[in-house]
Amino acid sequence: MAEQAGTLRRTPLSRDRVLRAAVALADDAGIASLSMRNLAQELGVVPMALYKHVANKDELLDGMIDVIVGEIDPLLPEPDWQHVVRRRILSARRVLRRHPWAPLAIESRNMATPAVLGYLDSMIGALRAGGLSVDLTHHVMHALGSRILGFSQELFDTSRRAGRSGPTDPEPPAPMPPEVAARFPHVAEIARAAAHEDASVVGSGCDDQFEFEFALDLLLDGIERLRRQGWTSAR
Numbered sequence: 001m002a003e004q005a006g007t008l009r010r011t012p013l014s015r016d017r018v019l020r021a022a023v024a025l026a027d028d029a030g031i032a033s034l035s036m037r038n039l040a041q042e043l044g045v046v047p048m049a050l051y052k053h054v055a056n057k058d059e060l061l062d063g064m065i066d067v068i069v070g071e072i073d074p075l076l077p078e079p080d081w082q083h084v085v086r087r088r089i090l091s092a093r094r095v096l097r098r099h100p101w102a103p104l105a106i107e108s109r110n111m112a113t114p115a116v117l118g119y120l121d122s123m124i125g126a127l128r129a130g131g132l133s134v135d136l137t138h139h140v141m142h143a144l145g146s147r148i149l150g151f152s153q154e155l156f157d158t159s160r161r162a163g164r165s166g167p168t169d170p171e172p173p174a175p176m177p178p179e180v181a182a183r184f185p186h187v188a189e190i191a192r193a194a195a196h197e198d199a200s201v202v203g204s205g206c207d208d209q210f211e212f213e214f215a216l217d218l219l220l221d222g223i224e225r226l227r228r229q230g231w232t233s234a235r
Helices: 002-009 015-029 036-043 057-069 081-098 102-108 114-129 134-149 159-165 178-183 185-197 208-229
Strands: none
Touching (some): 015 057, 036 057, 057 102, 057 114
16 A cells, blocks of 8 residues: 555646646536545545645636636637627637536636636727727626626526536426416416427527527627717716
């Protein structure tokens, strides 16, 4: 056993390797499975070896978030600010869909990580370069919320389950019981419409990507209208 432990301690590590192994572990089994002990086992080292590269689990999560944000496409300057912002947000969404635990990790932090701050700073810069005033940009950031990072907590959101415990086969949405549908007819009407739209996709509910882009385009079009009007919050 002592010889085995010595071998594990001699395994070369780097901070980048630790973070990327943690990302892969969370991708496979969800953020709830992530622990220093499990990560050490995945890397083939003793747990104490990890603390030379990350001080604790909080620092590990911060580093993992920064790895994920680093996968988002960089801003490409164009005359149309809406296209610039939309493309970057959808790039962020593609990244977060590859790592469904990432929204949970981002929301759990008390302070934004350096990479998240850098991302937000560049997005604010894109809005300002597009002609939005500081006042309008401030309120736009509130309106976009986490959507600017590529995710949002939708009304009918099932993706967070995969983020906590890892990907699973989707379960078909349960039909609404007749007595519930009779009591809440408008909710039932929407549920039936969603089921009808996705009838060709087995086991699916609403198309999350479509709904995300639908809401994003509504926001961006409304923001552009306000920009053209010279809107200020003083009004």
